[in-house]
Amino acid sequence: MNKRIAIFTDDPGWHGARLKQAFAQQGCSSEFVSLQSCGFAIDNDRYGISIPGFESLPDGVFVRGVPGGTLEQVVLYLDILHALKHLGICVYNDGRAIERSVDKGMTSFLLNNAGVPTPATWVLEDQHQLSKIMLSEFEAGNELVFKPLFGSQGNGLLKISNFDDLPEREDYNGVFYLQRYIDTGSEDVSDWRVFVIHGKAVAAMLRRGQGWISNVAQGARCHAAVLDQELKVLAETAAGALGMNYAGVDILRDGKHQPYVLEVNSIPAWKGLQQVTPVDVAELLVEDFLGCCSDDSYTEVVS
Numbered sequence: 001m002n003k004r005i006a007i008f009t010d011d012p013g014w015h016g017a018r019l020k021q022a023f024a025q026q027g028c029s030s031e032f033v034s035l036q037s038c039g040f041a042i043d044n045d046r047y048g049i050s051i052p053g054f055e056s057l058p059d060g061v062f063v064r065g066v067p068g069g070t071l072e073q074v075v076l077y078l079d080i081l082h083a084l085k086h087l088g089i090c091v092y093n094d095g096r097a098i099e100r101s102v103d104k105g106m107t108s109f110l111l112n113n114a115g116v117p118t119p120a121t122w123v124l125e126d127q128h129q130l131s132k133i134m135l136s137e138f139e140a141g142n143e144l145v146f147k148p149l150f151g152s153q154g155n156g157l158l159k160i161s162n163f164d165d166l167p168e169r170e171d172y173n174g175v176f177y178l179q180r181y182i183d184t185g186s187e188d189v190s191d192w193r194v195f196v197i198h199g200k201a202v203a204a205m206l207r208r209g210q211g212w213i214s215n216v217a218q219g220a221r222c223h224a225a226v227l228d229q230e231l232k233v234l235a236e237t238a239a240g241a242l243g244m245n246y247a248g249v250d251i252l253r254d255g256k257h258q259p260y261v262l263e264v265n266s267i268p269a270w271k272g273l274q275q276v277t278p279v280d281v282a283e284l285l286v287e288d289f290l291g292c293c294s295d296d297s298y299t300e301v302v303s
C-alpha cells in the first residue's frame with residue numbers, strides 16, 4: 001500500500017525498530033521524527049506544518065514519544081498533533097488522548113466518570129484541604145500514595161501512613177495527586193497490564209515487583225496471564241473512556257478481589273509483554289493503524 005508514515009519519537013529503540021519492521025512488511029515506509037524538529041510554517045503552504053523528511057504531509061503519524069519541556073514547548077508538540085488530526089491525518093494516539101492520559105488527575109476523573117472503578121483520588125493545591133483528607137484517611141486506617149501529576153514508569157511515587165512523611169508541595173510542582181493505597185492482601189504484590197487495540201484487549205501480563213510498585217521500568221518481572229472477562233471488559237472500557245486507539249491499562253485487585261484501574265497509558269511499552277504473549281503486538285498495531293490511515297469507515301474509539 002506504499003504509505004509514508006512518520007513515527008514521532010526521540011528514542012526509537014526496540015519499539016521503533018519493531019514498528020518500522022512491521023510497516024515494511026506491509027509495504028509502507030516509515031521515518032523517525034522528533035516533535036522537537038517540527039513546527040508551524042504558515043507561509044502560503046496550505047498545510048502550514050513542517051515535518052522534517054516529509055515534503056508533503058505523511059499518510060499517518062504514529063506517536064511513540066512526546067518530549068517534556070516548558071509549557072510553551074509541550075503546547076507546541078500537542079498543537080502539531082492536534083493540527084495533523086485537524087487536517088484529517090490519522091494520529092495514533094491523538095493529542096487529546098495523550099493529554100488526557102499524561103495528566104493523572106484527568107485520567108482518574110474520566111475513569112470514574114465512565115463508571116470504571118478506580119481508587120479514591122484527590123488532586124489539589126491547598127495544604128489545609130490536604131491535611132483534612134489525610135486525617136480522615138489515616139483515621140479510617142488507609143494509606144495514601146502521592147504521585148507526580150505527569151509521572152510515569154513508577155517514578156516519584158511515595159506511600160505514606162502518617163503526617164510525618166508528608167512531602168513538600170514543591171516536590172510535586174505545586175499540585176498534589178494523592179490516592180488511596182489499594183492493599184492486594186498479599187505479600188507477593190502484582191498487577192495486570194492489559195494491552196488494548198481498537199477497543200479489544202489483545203494481550204495481558206501480570207507484573208510482579210520487589211515491593212508495591214509493579215512497573216517493568218522499576219525491575220518488575222513479567223508473567224503470562226490469561227484475562228478473565230471482568231478485567232477484559234474493564235480494560236476495554238477504560239481505553240474507550242480515554243479515547244485511545246491503543247492503550248496499556250494498569251489494573252490492581254484488592255484483597256477482596258475487587259478490581260481497580262490505576263491508569264491508562266497512551267504510549268505504552270510492550271517489550272516485556274511481547275516476551276510472555278503469543279500475539280505479535282507490533283503487527284497488530286500496524287494493522288489497526290493502517291486501517292485508521294486509509295479507511296473512512298474506521299470507527300473512532302472515543303466513547
Ligand SMILES: Nc1ncnc2c1ncn2[C@@H]1O[C@H](COP(=O)(O)OP(=O)(O)O)[C@@H](O)[C@H]1O
Nearest residue numbers: 151152153154155179180181182212213214263
Ligand atoms: N493506589 C495504589 N494502590 C496500590 N498500588 C499502587 C497504587 N497506585 C500505584 N500503585 C503501584 O504503582 C505502580 C505505578 O503506578 P501508576 O499509577 O501506574 O503510575 P506510573 O505512571 O508511574 O506507572 C502501579 O502499577 C502499582 O503497582
Ligand SMILES: [Mg+2]
Nearest residue numbers: 153154250263
Ligand atoms: Mg503505570
